[in-house]
Amino acid sequence: MARAVSETHDEILIAASRRFAVTGYKGTSLQDIARAVGCSKATVLYHFANKEALLGKLMAPAITVLEALDARLAGQTGAAAQQVATEGFVDLAVRFRREIALLRGEFPDLLQQPAFAHIQQISERLVDAFAGHSDRPVARIAALVVLAGIAETCAEFIDIPDDELRPALLAVVRRAVEPVS
Amino acid sequence: MARAVSETHDEILIAASRRFAVTGYKGTSLQDIARAVGCSKATVLYHFANKEALLGKLMAPAITVLEALDARLAGQTGAAAQQVATEGFVDLAVRFRREIALLRGEFPDLLQQPAFAHIQQISERLVDAFAGHSDRPVARIAALVVLAGIAETCAEFIDIPDDELRPALLAVVRRAVEPVS
DNA sequence: AACTCATCTGACCGATCGGTCAGCGTCTGA
DNA sequence: TCAGACGCTGACCGATCGGTCAGATGAGTT
Numbered sequence: 001m002a003r004a005v006s007e008t009h010d011e012i013l014i015a016a017s018r019r020f021a022v023t024g025y026k027g028t029s030l031q032d033i034a035r036a037v038g039c040s041k042a043t044v045l046y047h048f049a050n051k052e053a054l055l056g057k058l059m060a061p062a063i064t065v066l067e068a069l070d071a072r073l074a075g076q077t078g079a080a081a082q083q084v085a086t087e088g089f090v091d092l093a094v095r096f097r098r099e100i101a102l103l104r105g106e107f108p109d110l111l112q113q114p115a116f117a118h119i120q121q122i123s124e125r126l127v128d129a130f131a132g133h134s135d136r137p138v139a140r141i142a143a144l145v146v147l148a149g150i151a152e153t154c155a156e157f158i159d160i161p162d163d164e165l166r167p168a169l170l171a172v173v174r175r176a177v178e179p180v181s
Numbered sequence: 182m183a184r185a186v187s188e189t190h191d192e193i194l195i196a197a198s199r200r201f202a203v204t205g206y207k208g209t210s211l212q213d214i215a216r217a218v219g220c221s222k223a224t225v226l227y228h229f230a231n232k233e234a235l236l237g238k239l240m241a242p243a244i245t246v247l248e249a250l251d252a253r254l255a256g257q258t259g260a261a262a263q264q265v266a267t268e269g270f271v272d273l274a275v276r277f278r279r280e281i282a283l284l285r286g287e288f289p290d291l292l293q294q295p296a297f298a299h300i301q302q303i304s305e306r307l308v309d310a311f312a313g314h315s316d317r318p319v320a321r322i323a324a325l326v327v328l329a330g331i332a333e334t335c336a337e338f339i340d341i342p343d344d345e346l347r348p349a350l351l352a353v354v355r356r357a358v359e360p361v362s
Numbered sequence: 363a364a365c366t367c368a369t370c371t372g373a374c375c376g377a378t379c380g381g382t383c384a385g386c387g388t389c390t391g392a
Numbered sequence: 393t394c395a396g397a398c399g400c401t402g403a404c405c406g407a408t409c410g411g412t413c414a415g416a417t418g419a420g421t422t
Contacts, residue, residue, distance in 0.1 A: 040401050105286005137345055142353040149330025153322060164318055172323040176357035221371050
């Protein structure tokens with residue numbers, strides 16, 4: 001029955017990604033994942049230390065890209081920051097739609113965990129950039145509407161082609177965001 | 182120890198609303214609610230048939246208003262529908278911020294339940310109205326960004342005064358939504 | 363005093379969760 | 393040939409979940 005390492009390992013990652021995206025992280029049990037793969041729950045926990053480690057592996061690429069965007073954002077202000085944030089975040093959201101979907105609604109909980117704590121700071125800096133670093137509530141509210149709206153919309157439109165979703169999102173963001181004074 | 186009916190009953194509703202808004206529906210146990218009230222879990226289940234019934238009582242006012250908005254929307258098309266949807270939904274979202282917060286991320290699950298099934302149809306009609314009844318993907322994507330963004334933002338800004346949040350949301354919606362052709 | 367009835371509770375239930383562990387075959391290199 | 397590593401599993405664990413139930417309490421009525 002024993003297969004090569006990478007085989008079952010990767011099958012678990014794929015199945016977990018699919019199940020998480022449909023029923024969420026909390027809503028998916030290790031048993032569910034094992035059933036989808038066709039192995040035992042113990043096998044899942046043989047390949048991954050625990051459920052959180054499995055999520056970590058799935059999220060790693062998205063987080064890397066997010067951190068890179070955050071780094072690019074560091075040197076920018078005003079309209080330039082807005083543009084970098086817009087293009088960078090829309091790109092990221094479209095590309096990692098599945099990862100966003102699996103976090104749906106569990107963001108508040110997950111951000112509490114130390115492993116994801118810095119994500120909160122990054123998203124705050126993103127809101128900041130969308131708002132053109134203005135501290136006026138009107139600008140910050142618009143920024144959050146845009147940020148949250150993109151994330152949710154990407155999670156919803158899983159099957160639409162990338163090059164249809166991306167320009168539509170860019171268009172709505174550019175209209176919605178408050179122009180810098 | 183026995184108190185008047187309405188007292189404990191209402192205390193449970195208040196405590197449940199608060200706990201749900203912080204830790205979500207699934208993330209809040211009946212034990213949590215009982216502890217917050219200062220009674221036993223069995224008492225919670227004496228006053229409410231089950232956990233779902235408790236949620237139903239909390240959501241009822243918001244759902245009534247949502248249904249009323251849906252009814253008002255029925256006769257409208259194009260730009261008129263956009264305007265009714267915008268003002269109606271922003272108003273609703275601001276007013277029922279707490280109720281939206283407690284549904285955060287559990288919308289997909291809850292909509293499966295027959296008791297909330299019609300909500301899905303209503304929200305689809307809302308997206309339709311925001312899109313000015315256009316079926317162009319660009320318009321529908323913008324509509325969903327706006328709808329989801331408002332909901333999430335309202336849940337986030339729980340403490341800001343209504344008359345600061347409402348005009349800011351109206352402003353961003355009017356910019357973001359695709360103008361009808 | 364005896365009875366009724368709403369309120370409330372501790373003890374308990376089956377189900378499910380994430381996670382542990384001893385041990386099962388099988389493959390491989392010395 | 394054989395020891396050990398590897399992939400995998402069933403049985404089990406403690407915790408927690410939503411929910412049930414018989415019975416205690418106490419106030420009001422007769």
